[in-house]
Amino acid sequence: MTIERDLFITEVALRDGSHAISHQFTVDQVLQVTKALNDAGVPYIEVSHGDGLSGSSLQYGFSKTNEMELIEAAVSVADQAKIAVLLLPGIGTVKDLKEAASLGAKMARIATHVTEADVAPQHIQAAKELGMETVGFLMMSHMAEVDKLVEQAKLMESYGADSVYVVDSAGALLPDGVRQRIRALKQSVGINIGFHAHNNLSLAMANTLVAIEEGATRIDGSVRCLGAGAGNTQTEVLVAVLDRMGVKTGIDVYKMMDLAEEIVAPILQTPQEITRESLTLGYAGVYSSFALHAKRAAARFGVDSRDILTELGKRKVVGGQEDMIWDVAEEIAASAKSPAKV
Ligand SMILES: CC[C@H](O)CC(=O)C(=O)O
Numbered sequence: 029m030t031i032e033r034d035l036f037i038t039e040v041a042l043r044d045g046s047h048a049i050s051h052q053f054t055v056d057q058v059l060q061v062t063k064a065l066n067d068a069g070v071p072y073i074e075v076s077h078g079d080g081l082s083g084s085s086l087q088y089g090f091s092k093t094n095e096m097e098l099i100e101a102a103v104s105v106a107d108q109a110k111i112a113v114l115l116l117p118g119i120g121t122v123k124d125l126k127e128a129a130s131l132g133a134k135m136a137r138i139a140t141h142v143t144e145a146d147v148a149p150q151h152i153q154a155a156k157e158l159g160m161e162t163v164g165f166l167m168m169s170h171m172a173e174v175d176k177l178v179e180q181a182k183l184m185e186s187y188g189a190d191s192v193y194v195v196d197s198a199g200a201l202l203p204d205g206v207r208q209r210i211r212a213l214k215q216s217v218g219i220n221i222g223f224h225a226h227n228n229l230s231l232a233m234a235n236t237l238v239a240i241e242e243g244a245t246r247i248d249g250s251v252r253c254l255g256a257g258a259g260n261t262q263t264e265v266l267v268a269v270l271d272r273m274g275v276k277t278g279i280d281v282y283k284m285m286d287l288a289e290e291i292v293a294p295i296l297q298t299p300q301e302i303t304r305e306s307l308t309l310g311y312a313g314v315y316s317s318f319a320l321h322a323k324r325a326a327a328r329f330g331v332d333s334r335d336i337l338t339e340l341g342k343r344k345v346v347g348g349q350e351d352m353i354w355d356v357a358e359e360i361a362a363s364a365k366s367p368a369k370v
């Protein structure tokens with residue numbers, strides 16, 4: 029039976045949510061969550077370290093369980109859903125992609141900074157050769173003007189991506205910024221357009237609805253908001269809202285509610301909410317995955333995590349520069365001890 033869908037939701041809790049729980053997913057958790065999502069009718073489920081394949085490291089945080097074991101577990105219970113993996117060129121390699129594909133992953137999302145799509149062709153082409161559906165994932169999209177974003181999306185299209193995503197990694201975009209970006213992409217590229225939100229300014233749902241209004245048909249969500257920072261667009265809520273709007277997602281609302289409550293909520297160390305750190309991420313335009321690192325650095329150096337994040341925003345620090353979090357914290361602590369003379 030083919031399920032009718034007006035758009036396709038990718039559930040990212042088992043990848044983006046990895047940041048929120050310091051990459052501590054177990055095989056058992058992944059089995060339970062994936063099976064329930066699959067049975068609810070979610071078409072794509074992303075499973076990887078939070079920073080993508082091979083992200084497990086001192087820089088980004090070590091995974092409790094090897095992600096290939098998690099991918100294999102997810103594939104074993106997903107008889108309808110496709111398992112997706114995220115890869116950041118420079119962190120993950122073509123070898124990782126091959127391994128994930130051999131385990132049954134069917135979608136590769138190749139993520140680059142919004143101005144650096146030109147590091148993606150090799151990985152996109154390798155994913156296509158492996159028979160995977162392929163996404164160009166333009167992170168920190170708020171940092172690029174619309175024209176630049178269009179240029180980069182066209183590059184992703186030229187490399188063979190099936191879809192291109194506007195990724196609001198910092199949860200910093202306002203609805204009008206989403207509207208302009210999705211509208212411009214819709215007019216300029218011929219592939220599917222996707223949107224990935226973070227809820228740091230409590231705008232994930234509103235921004236996602238604007239993206240859909242402007243023609244995005246690939247949408248990310250995280251159940252119970254299990255994603256970096258304040259999480260992503262809450263999948264079970266999105267499914268309910270779209271159902272009320274008459275938009276077909278092919279996903280069962282009650283099953284989503286049940287899995288959110290009974291399977292995902294118990295995994296959370298603390299409920300996902302907009303804390304002062306996550307609000308600062310959106311306010312200052314900082315990568316959502318920096319929240320926990322900044323909180324730890326703040327505790328270590330006895331400084332305010334908001335000062336660290338605000339300074340990172342001013343310096344336009346991007347993913348891959350996590351070591352800067354500690355440098356900035358140390359600098360703030362040092363300048364507090366010896367304030368500059370005026
Ligand atoms: C570090 C990768 C990042 O978490 C990808 C992503 O979901 C985003 O940029 O929002």
Ligand SMILES: [Mn+2]
Binds near residue numbers: 197226316
């Ligand atoms: Mn994200």
